[in-house]
Amino acid sequence: MKKFLVIAALVLGATGVNAQTDDDAATLTKVGQQSPVFEFNAEKQKTASIDSYKGKIVMLNFFATWCPPCRMELPRVQKEIWDKYKDNPKFALMVFGREEGWDKVLPFKTANNYTFNILPDEGRKVFGLFAKQSIPRNVILDEEGKIIYQSTGYSEQEFNKLLALLDARLKKPQP
Structure with a gap:
C-alpha cells in the first residue's frame, strides 16, 4: 500500500491534479453565493459557528489523511499561507479532515509538524454542505461570508491563484 501511495504521489506531482470548475457536478456551492451556515468542533469540547468569523477572510480546506494530492498541498498551506497569515x-484557516475524527487528525497533525488546526469532519457534516465528493478542496470566504474562490484537486497553477487572491485580500495597507 505504501508503494502505491508513493507512486501515486509521484505521478500526481509530475502531472498535477487539476482544479475543477464551479460547475463540476460534485460541487454544491458557487462563487458569489453566501457560505452555508455550519457549526464545527473547534476543539474537542468546543463548537464554533462559521458566522462568528464574519469580518475575516476565511479559508476552508477539505482533505483526508490518506489522500496523496492532499498530502502534497498541505505543506504549502503550512508554509505559504499559515506561516504568512497566522498573525x-x-x-x-480551517482545515477539515473529511470523514475523520480527532483520533485521526491529531496524530496526522503531529506527525507532519503542522501548526495550524486540523479539525474533524466525521460524516461529512461540513464538507457535505459544499460538495458531494473530490478532495483536496479549497473555499475562500470574504468578510461577509460570501464565497469568493473555490477549487478542487491540487495543481501548482491553481494553488498559485489561491495565494494571489489571499495576498490581494490580506496585504497590509501601506502607511
Whole structure:
C-alpha cells in the first residue's frame, strides 16, 4: 500500500491534479453565493459557528489523511499561507479532515509538524454542505461570508491563484 501511495504521489506531482470548475457536478456551492451556515468542533469540547468569523477572510480546506494530492498541498498551506497569515487578525484557516475524527487528525497533525488546526469532519457534516465528493478542496470566504474562490484537486497553477487572491485580500495597507 505504501508503494502505491508513493507512486501515486509521484505521478500526481509530475502531472498535477487539476482544479475543477464551479460547475463540476460534485460541487454544491458557487462563487458569489453566501457560505452555508455550519457549526464545527473547534476543539474537542468546543463548537464554533462559521458566522462568528464574519469580518475575516476565511479559508476552508477539505482533505483526508490518506489522500496523496492532499498530502502534497498541505505543506504549502503550512508554509505559504499559515506561516504568512497566522498573525493577521483578518484571516482564519480551517482545515477539515473529511470523514475523520480527532483520533485521526491529531496524530496526522503531529506527525507532519503542522501548526495550524486540523479539525474533524466525521460524516461529512461540513464538507457535505459544499460538495458531494473530490478532495483536496479549497473555499475562500470574504468578510461577509460570501464565497469568493473555490477549487478542487491540487495543481501548482491553481494553488498559485489561491495565494494571489489571499495576498490581494490580506496585504497590509501601506502607511
